Amino acid sequence: MQQGYAAVLCFLAVLGLEAAAPGECELTRLLQDKLQYEMRLQYMKHYFPIDYTVRVQYEEVLRPSNITRLRNGTVSEAALRYLWFHVSSQAVLRIREVLPEKHPSWKYTQELCQLFDALGEEYSKYRQTDVEAVVADLVKLIHSAGAESRSKAVRPKALLDNCLKVMRMLYGVPSWESSSILHRCGKTEAVPAK
DSSP: OOTHHHHHHHGGGGOOOSSOOHHHHHHHHHHHHHTOHHHHHIIIIITSOTTOOEEEEGGGOOOHHHHHHHHHTTOOHHHHHHHHHHHHHHHHHHHHHTOOTTSTTHHHHHHHHHHHHHHHHHHTTSOOOOOOHHHHHHHHHHHOGGGGGGEEEEOHHHHHHHHHHHHHHHTTOSOTTTSOGGGGGTOOOOOOOO
């Protein structure tokens, strides 16, 4: 992710609202569609060698247990969405970095990058303020050059699995086949199962 996006990403933390912005809702719905199990399996597992891993920093692996711990530490929902967005964007970029342009998964990761870029644009509409210290520290660790020594090997599919699981937690959707991601966006309409 470009260094300039670090500042743009800080804008999300000022939302301070339980409900997400309308543009954010639409973009996360599109991400939901792109992160369907069949697509993650095909593009992030079947098109990679068996047991293939990508090197990422420890801070670039965001699991539901991390979100629960941060919630218990009273981190705001807006800051948690900001953290999810930032970590997930980095994960997709890490995967794309290892792919040649002719790889069958290149276009898929490019489409994910475009959705995250659009989310960055959506968040840039908000006024910048400080985020909770714990979230700001995590973002600094992700961008620090010396953190490469604190890396771990993770399968590409696992990175996107975590992205989807955390998105489900943050947008309050227990079952995406029967509910809409728009639940936190002020709408509760059902979405047909795919």
